[in-house]
Amino acid sequence: MHDAYDVLCVGYGPANVAVAVAFEELWPQARVKFLEREPGPYWQRAMLLDGSDIQNNPLRDLVTPRNPRSRYTFTNFLHEQGRLFKHLNLPSHYPLRKEYARYVQWVAETVQADVDYGREVTGIKMDSSADGPLVEVTVADGTTYHGRSVVVAPGRTPNVPAVFGDVPAPHLFHTSQFLPNIADLERDFDGTLAVVGASQSAVEVVLDLIARFPAARITNVMTGFGYRLKDTSPFSEEVYFPEFVEYYFHATEEGKKRLRDQLRPTNYSAADADVVSALYMRMYEDELDGRERIRLATNRRIESVERTAEGVALDVTEHITGERERIHADRVVLATGYLDLGITGRTEQLPPLLRDLADVLGVTDDQPLSVGYDYGVVPHPAFEREVPPIFVNGLCESTHGLGDAGSFSLLALRSQAIVESLERRLVAEQGTADLVAAQAAGSEI
Structure with missing residues (x-):
């Protein structure tokens, strides 16, 4: 026994x-x-x-x-x-x-x-x-x-979309491994760092990188038009009540999908007002000072990713105009959520x-x-x-x-x-x- x-x-x-x-x-x-x-x-x-x-x-x-x-x-x-x-x-x-x-x-x-x-x-x-x-x-x-x-x-x-292939850390990594994979960079690092995603984690990482490496250039690639505010209405926040668990659990699959579609902005692909405001203010002040350290590459679909001698190359397409572009970065941070x-x-x-x-x-x-x-x-x-x-x-x-x-x-x-x-x-x-x-x-x- x-x-x-x-x-x-x-x-x-x-x-x-x-x-x-x-x-x-x-x-x-x-x-x-x-x-x-x-x-x-x-x-x-x-x-x-x-x-x-x-x-x-x-x-x-x-x-x-x-x-x-x-x-x-x-x-x-x-x-x-x-x-x-x-x-x-x-x-x-x-x-x-x-x-x-x-x-x-x-x-x-x-x-x-x-x-x-x-x-x-x-x-x-x-x-x-x-x-x-x-x-x-x-x-x-x-x-x-x-x-x-x-x-x-x-x-x-961690959700690592297939397009990112097998590019190894520290060249490409998920936010769940963020700090260890930038620990070797000096404060005067002046290369390019790309952040993929438009979540709370994405904007937090962008703000952290620009404060940690003032001379760096940050490119934030996202599929939407820009950052959206998280739905923090007290009515929507009732999804975190125990009563909602029972309601959701007993719903049909169609009902669950409807609820997910309705309530997605309470947790996903959105960010809190404080960090969104802080990022916008930082970018505005940079423009006032005549410098561009943060670039938002919005409405972009990443078509392919390649490990290069210099770092990582992202081939992207603009959803609306169809314009194609290759974005070069020393490192890529994936704020792409979890499975x-x-x-x-x-x-x-x-x-x-x-x-x-x-x-x-x-x-x-x-x-x-x-x-x-x-x-x-x-x-x-x-x-x-x-x-x-x-x-x-x-x-x-x-x-x-x-x-x-x-x-x-x-x-x-x-x-x-x-x-x-x-x-x-x-x-x-x-x-x-x-x-x-x-x-x-x-x-x-």
Whole structure:
């Protein structure tokens, strides 16, 4: 018999840190192991830019919506760090991203969680024991862990469109790797840096680059006419309410598509007013001073990308006029977002770590991963009794709505749903196993 954990949790970013808090507060008896590839509990290290904020109310933290009396609230973090009154006095609507990263790290290190750092998970498959199906998780050095269930929270896969091919970093890279790939450039760097995209991340990167490298030229390539303001209407922001999750989950596929089309500007291809205004003011002042450091190459479609001796060349076409142009850059930053689960658009059929389970989970070219309301994976009916509980945490925008779009808004409530479902499933399963064993023992007397 395997010495199995009750739950194996892959990843220890904000999504699974919230799960760790939920285990401590809701089901402390569970034997849980967390596996994290990084050497510590870090969040968005590559995008902790000066002045950048988190874009959501700080009370939508890892625990407050579920348990505002918890020790692990953002408010209590500020109190324990001696910064509560200073923070309350800030002339800002949202906390700095740097401070929220420290909050996440503080919770991760304070909560009673069993974490193995520096463990990159390379595979997940099923195993079995006399007590029922198990999950086997393998890490890079060949070590295996066994559990009666697994919660997968590796973060979403960066979206790198096929046109960008195999141009290696640091010549071309995604924003998720931004700071490490510009760390070698000196402050007096006077080359050209291209940023692809028109999202919040894109404008943040443009502002960071021009401040970090005052002599550089920044070219921002985007498919639209210009930056659009994010829809922050309080009516639209109700997509981050728990009631919307239920509404969205039970909608038809046609209904889900209609909602996505309506609500896309609340999170995608748009930016907050503060950074848009800051960028426009910076460009205006540059024009006043007779210099052009930032160029917006708008309405451009990137046709091909080539690695050159000087850097990277982007062949682009202007949507309206049809004009063709070759843009040369020393480095290219992709602010192109992340993949979601699905089979159309910017999607992948299942998290890469679950690829070895595709058959038993019923995933095919025409069928993405099926996820239940409790974030538990629904296996193929033929294998239902053979598959231990598998949960996906923070990857379910296509089934549960924008609250799963890399946002903190519903982390606390999602972690509650996952932990309570795991307890129901595993305790009931163990109870059944104990009853069968007792009956078998009784029949031998």
